[in-house]
Amino acid sequence: xxxxxxxxxxxxxxxxxxxxxxxxxxxxxxxxxxxxxxxxxxxxxxxxxxxxxxxxxxxxxxxxxxxxxxxxxxxxxxxxxxxxxxxxxxxxxxxxxxxxxxxxxxxxxxxxxxxxxxxxx
Numbered sequence: 070x071x072x073x074x075x076x077x078x079x080x081x082x083x084x085x086x087x088x089x090x091x092x093x094x095x096x097x098x099x100x101x102x103x104x105x106x107x108x109x110x111x112x113x114x115x116x117x118x119x120x121x122x123x124x125x126x127x128x129x130x131x132x133x134x135x136x137x138x139x140x141x142x143x144x145x146x147x148x149x150x151x152x153x154x155x156x157x158x159x160x161x162x163x164x165x166x167x168x169x170x171x172x173x174x175x176x177x178x179x180x181x182x183x184x185x186x187x188x189x190x
Contacts (some may be wrong), residue, residue: 071095071179078184085188091148091165091167091181099143102168104177107149107161107186115176117163122153122167128172133159154186162175162186 079090089105104119118139119128128137138151140188162183169176 071167073167073179074164075126075163075181075184078163078186079116080187080189081155082190083156083188085090086151086153087153087155089150089163089165089184089186091150092149093146093165093167096179098141098146102172103139103141104168104172104174105139105148106153106164106166106174106177106180107159108164108183109158109161112161114164114174115161116172117151119168119172120148141178152186157188160186160188 072094074092081087090186105117106118108114117130117133124141127183135185137156140149164183165181166177167179168172169178
């Protein structure tokens with residue numbers, strides 16, 4: 070049974086940092102690309118970052134490029150999102166997702182339950 074469990078969210082002041090983790094189980098983690106996706110209050114899903122199976126190539130949305138870093142530890146079956154220079158507009162529920170046949174979110178076949186990140190002074 071595939072499980073993705075996020076952790077690390079919380080309340081942070083603007084300019085601060087947080088690191089999210091996503092523990093994966095039930096599938097061969099090292100064989101799949103992974104993504105982080107977020108949903109701000111009252112808005113739709115927004116793709117944030119992606120990483121290929123061996124971690125050697127990463128992708129970012131323009132809104133987080135230069136501030137967020139996606140990484141993975143295949144030995145620990147864990148995906149990470151390091152978030153620096155946080156802004157109020159980063160407030161959202163953050164989900165990790167297993168990428169399916171394409172990078173389009175409609176192909177993502179498994180999602181975590183999400184972790185809330187709130188950026189506020």
